Amino acid sequence: MSETNHLQEVEPILSHYGIQPHFVEGFQKVKRIYSNKGIFALKKITPQQGTDFIKHIQFLYQKGFNRIIPIYPTLDGRYAVIHGKNLYYLMPWLPNEIKEDRNELHQQMFRELARLHTLSVREVTIDKEEKNVHYENTVREWDKENEFLDGFLAQCEGKWYMSPFELLFCLYYHDISQALRFSTNKFKEWYEKTKDDNKARVVLAHGKLSTEHFLYDDKGYGYFTNFENSKQSSPMHDLLPFLSRTLKTYPKSHEDCVDWIYTYFKYFPLRDDELNLFLSYFSHPHGFLAVVEEYYKSRNRDERKYVQKLQRHYWHLKNTEYIVMRIDEIERQKRLEKEAQAEAQSQGNT
Template identity: 55%
Template sequence: MADNERRKQDTEAVLLNYSVKTYHIEFIGNITKLYSDKGVFALKSIDPHIGIDFIRNIQRLYQRGYNRIVPIYQTMDGRYAVLHNNRLYYLMPWLSDQENGERSERNKQMFRELARMHTLSVREITVEAEEREEHYQSTNEEWKKQLGFLREFVESCEKKWYMSPFELMYCTYYTDLSQALEYSTKKLEDWYEKTKDHEKIRTVVTHGKVSLKHYVYDDRGYGYFINFENSRTAPPHFDLLPYLVEAARTYPFPCDDCVDLLYNYMRYFPLKPEEVLLFQSYLAYPESSIAVVKGYVEKKGNRSELQYVRHFQRQYWLVKNIEYMVMKIEENERAKKAAAEAQQQQQQQQQEPNPE
């Protein structure tokens, strides 16, 4: 009760900056729902340290003509947010999100809007050759160290007369893990060879937490992104990778819908070949599985043998689900490359003079 009373006082203090008269206040999670003389609103507070980038990115999207983000209302003196008691508050309309369409269709609409948002906010930035090389070298060296760690651990396990359940499972899955890491490293090398002489990279305004929970509908059926607190200027894969990895965190299944979503996005915002290479590298990288193995070897935390086995099993399923996605992407990219080469060859033949 005391906490709600404090939140109510904070809300009333913040609303003095808006020309809004409230009749009723509800606290729903970290959002305050306001019933007022001008409609129903949502008031949200964020850490001021992320507020500067958040406001800047919202303004940039507005300026570029992107309007499928929930509007942020300005105060009476033109500010987009109010600083109060070390929190930054912003006001937006409350959307009912009554859309009842199929989940797959909602995902398609969300990815189409994500592509449009990236298209309108895209810009190239200069990257020094030394900076690109440093990123490649440090990442490549780190991944090769991890591959060495995986090999050393499997060798130590195989020397034992009796393996623990975790060690036995690790030896069973070792080949798949090492192949995923080797694939990631190879794609990283391909990316560097293709881009080491490039001076620029593409960046966009990324959402930061793309999910259906953060894509809501108004009464007219239009979809809007919400929760832009983690937005930043970054390459487009900063939005794509977390979503696909999270979608793969389940029991083993061939996620064709995930691959379809990616290529639906690329219909509206095509990734360049070098961007696809880097995307493949990061997607295939078995980060969470390696973390579990390291935790087991270093005996971090208080997990029991059974807990480690269960946790590792789930991470291995993630590796296999992502492996399916990566292979489908590989097939699609090879088909696209073959089609482009065939088209180019056909154009060259048409340009050649016909023999008399």
């Protein structure tokens, strides 16, 4: 789109803010506006996204959460402008010039995420019957996955000559089976602790947590942006997708991820049952299983492609396994120290 077209597109929208644009740069759904009143970011969203977005932004403002990128009101007080078939809102353009190291940036983001969840947390009533059905269906599904793994292993081992994919699967089988068992056990622990409860905690989840959606001003303060996918949900809906994306690397010890998680826990600690559910979903090898099932059902197989996909998912599993085991060990050590303190206290009182 030419500069003239950009200006023609944004002028009627910016008139609601009393802003006259001089120059416009387009970045997909966001435009950088150079104007008579400074530099701004104008973002386009759908009207369907807009209703909850505005409601959630107003809620966080009322709660005193100040680490959302400011949304400027129009001259008549609205937080967004309808133009054509879209909704537009205006923000300052943050320079996002990163001076800290990567770990410090993530620490700050997880700290502010914990604050966001703390300010928005509330308890909701859940239907026990629905919870029981969810539990039974999930365990049944995971049992079927385990049966499929065992059946595919037997099929591979029964051949005179295995394909490269089948050989790799057999080498990885033990680790995958262990991950599925650990995930299922944690899920069952969660259920045993909560089966008689009809309450659960929900927060306002950002919905698309990313370092690309946590921007920095010229003073080094970080602000969340892109709240269009925010919703009342479990804290895990922010944590798990971000961690999963981060761990899609070659195998390595992601100790920095453990630090980020415990930075979050410091400001928003998960309850024991929530931690069990978090570890269960986090450790479940769903990506690996999906590749094996896809290979099993495929007729025209690109062996090389499937081997690469299986290896990538195995690396992801091993990276996840390291963090899950570290968290499990840290929490076990905390419990032992707590029990030792309680025992020492009881002996001191006798």
